[in-house]
Amino acid sequence: MKNATALPSDQITGYVVAGKPVTCPHCGGVRFHDRKTLMNTRGATFFNLDWLNRAAFTLTCSTCSRIEWFGREPTPGQ
Numbered sequence: 600m601k602n603a604t605a606l607p608s609d610q611i612t613g614y615v616v617a618g619k620p621v622t623c624p625h626c627g628g629v630r631f632h633d634r635k636t637l638m639n640t641r642g643a644t645f646f647n648l649d650w651l652n653r654a655a656f657t658l659t660c661s662t663c664s665r666i667e668w669f670g671r672e673p674t675p676g677q
C-alpha cells in the first residue's frame with residue numbers, strides 16, 4: 600500500500616458539480632480520484648462524445664472504483 604500523502608497529484612477528496620456534492624451512485628462514496636482525460640478526435644467519435652470538445656474529466660470512486668465522467672472540471676470540495 601502506497602503512502603497517499605506522498606502523492607499530491609493523485610489526491611483523494613470530495614468534489615462539487617453544479618453546486619451539488621458528487622456522490623458515487625454505486626456505493627454512495629464521496630471521495631474520488633480526479634483525472635483529466637484528453638481525448639483525440641477519433642476516440643471522441645468512437646465513444647460518440649464529440650460534445651466533450653476533446654477534454655473530459657473523470658472522478659474515480661476511491662471506494663469501489665466506479666468512474667464518473669464530466670464535461671466540465673469538477674470543483675474540489677471538502
Ligand SMILES: [Zn+2]
Nearest residue numbers: 623626660663
Ligand atoms: Zn463507489
